[in-house]
Structure formats: structure tokens, C-alpha cells
Amino acid sequence: MTPLLSVQGITKRYGAHIGCADVSFDLYPGEVMGIVGESGSGKSTLLNCMAGHLAPDAGQVVFDTRADGPKDTVTMSEPERRMLGRTDWAFVHQHARDGLRMGVSAGGNVGERLMAVGERHYGDIRGKATDWLERVEIDADRVDDRPTTFSGGMQQRVQIARNLVTGPRLVFMDEPTGGLDVSVQARLLDLLRGLVRDMGLSASIVTHDLAVVRLLADRLMVMKSGRVVEAGLTDQVLDDPQHAYSQLLVSSVLQV
């Protein structure tokens, strides 16, 4: 089987400081990869390099494109990469306001991505946008309201609807449940799991919450100081961590 995404030797430096160094892994269709580590360990830098938001200093991010098969997205042209960014890729930001247009209605936020891939029929766009808002459990009568009138958890769900409406194959998520209260987190986790299963999505999730990765991720990478110190099956890394840092991370979790 061809990996959907093959990351090879990704390195990003900020001057003399290492963002992330020599990270390699393969992500297969339908797999969810969790990336954990303390703040400053390079998780988000890696995610941004993978998603094309940051240019890595070295390495390749090979994506299995629908048209041409595996292609390195680091060296591909800007328009091509942007096209991927609004079709097969989706990026869920930690703060919903980074991924939404706050001055445009919820329906408009979802519809914009459809227009970007060529949909022009207003009725269809509105219909699909409403459908997706309902799938993320936002009432259809809020479709014309701006995200500024929504709660944080609702904004996060609008952001997810906006990202998934074009049927992406790969979703990058940066702390998707961070900053939300626990009951909203549970709702969102349930939603994400259902979407991953029903749409066959692959996803790469950066988080510092080990409970979130246990429930969502098939595989896990533990990062420290920009490097991957351990990788494997999620329950193996959490139940039988091998590296000193992973052991510390797992044993530091407060029992609820």
C-alpha cells in the first residue's frame, strides 16, 4: 500500500535554534497519528512544515495526490500547494479565529471553501453549508450568524465543518480540543472519531493531552527538543513507554 503522506527527514531551524530535526514517518490512508510532547518540543513546527505553512530547511513531504500519485509538496509550486490546501488537505487551528473569517456568516465560512473549488450555484452552496453545520451539531437557523456570536466550542465546530466540506483526505489538527471545557471536548472528540471512521480520513493531531490521543490516534510520536524520541502504536507508547522522556510524560499525568 502507498502511504498517503510520507515525511522524510524534515528539519526546521530558527537561526541556531532547532525547531524540529530529522523527522520521518509514513501515514497510511485511514490512520490517525498523534504527536505529543511538552510545549516547545517542536510539535507545531513539524505540523506547519507538513501542511506547507512553514518551509522546512531540509526534507520532503510526499503526498499521494489524486492526479499524479506521490509528489513532494515542499518543492511543488505555490499554486499547486494552495490547491491541495483547499481540496485534499484541511487544517484545524487551535484557535478557531485563526481558521475562520470572523466577519462572515457561519454559512459563508463553510461555503467559501466550496467556492474555492469551483462551486457557483448559491442554492447548492447554502444547502451543503447548512448540511455540514448540522453535522457538527450547529442549528440550521444559525447559518447566517457570524462566528463572533458563537461560543468557543461552536466556533471550533464551524472551523471543522469549513475544513471538511470539500471532502479532504488528510486533516492536520493543532490542539483541536485545547482551551475547550471538558464536556465540549467530549462532544468534539465524538464528532471527530465519527468523521474519521465514516469518511476514511487520515489525520495528524498535535496535542499535549494524552487522553485525547488515546481515544483518537492509532499511532503516536513523542517529541522532545525537536526530535522524535519514541514512536509506535498509541496504546503501546502509553502503556509501555520505552524512552526516559516518554516514561516521564506518561507518569506525570494526573489520574482523574
Place this chain on the structure above:
Amino acid sequence: MIELKNVSKTFTLHNQGSAVIEVISDVSFHVAPGECVALTGASGAGKSTLMRMVYGNYLTQFGSIRIGDLDIVQAEPREIIALRREVLGYVSQFLRVVPRVPTLDVVADPLRALGVPAENAQARAEDLLAQLNIPQRLWSLSPTTFSGGEQQRVNIARGFAHAYPAMLLDEPTASLDATNREVVLSLIEGAKTRGAAIIGIFHDEAARARVCDREIDVSAFTPELAA
């Protein structure tokens, strides 16, 4: 179906003076289809450790553990994920679920993951929950609020939803009343009849005697604790 050859495991505790603890040493045994093998030994002997090594959430340092055609010790994560979806079932002692998900969906989930249509998966889940005497009014609620015994039964229903060719059962009859214990034992017997290879841990001796064909005393493979 399940074959362990010269399997050994050590834990290295880096943050506790790099203590190396050898927990399992040189285990070999084989479980045929339709056979149920019990792991026995005092608490702390390594029964659950050995079971987790077979499931793959504990790493094995030496030897091989073959389930069907796959060696768990050498396999890639995605091969183990596929194996767990299709071949290897595990009923742990604890139910771990996404909060807020209805019991019916929790039980149907392993079948949905295999691509079984929602209606069929749901019908199977309803059947199992009814067999295990979970009142129908609870099916639409999340099991996180259930009693210990109810959670255990939901866990068993989930574990038996798909007809796995290989199964691991960690104390499946613990904390169950006589009626439900009987249901679980007949589910195990049913799985054996259809040819499942089963490894089980039972503290309940009568249950063990009834469903297990052989016993393996794990203490025989537990080395003295070395610092």
C-alpha cells in the same frame, strides 16, 4: 492460531535509577483454534503482562508471538491495527470509551470499523446487550455513568460483537452475578465452538475449569526480581 516462542520481556525504568526488571522469561506455548488456554499464577506473576504482550500494547524484547501469519514482535503499527480490527479481540478489565457516546454505538463500533452497515452492526449490538441483561432504557446512554458490573458487561458485548478468530479475555467474569456469569461463559463456549483460539485469565476457578482446556502457570516464567 496463537504461538509464542521463547518470549521474554524486561521493563527499564529510566526515571527510577534505570532499574531493569525482567518480568517474563522464555515462554513458549501454542493455542489451537477452538481451544481456550488459561494463564494462572499469583497476583503479580505476570499474567496480564503476558496477555498485553500478545495484544501488542506491551513490547516484547525477545522471541516471537505469531497470531495467524503475523509476528506481533516484528510487525509494523499498521499491521497490528489491522490485526486488531479483524483477527484479535481483547476484553480488558476496564471499559475505555469516548464520553457521551451511547452504549449501543460503543458495542457496534468494532463492527462499524470493519465496514458492517450501521443497521446490521446495531442489530448485533442490541442482541448482545439483551443477552447480557443490560436494560434497554440504558442503551442510548453513555456507559461512563454505569455501575462496575454493567460497564464490564458492555465491555464484553463490545469484545464479542465481531467473531474474532483469536481472543484475549482478562477476567471476563469478575464482578458479575451468577446469571450474567453464565451468559458470559456460554458466549465463550460459543466462540470456542466457532473455532476461536482464546487466552484467558480467570480468578473464578469454576469458570476456568468449565471453559479452559489447559492451564499455563505464568509463575514458572517469572524470574526473581533483579534490581
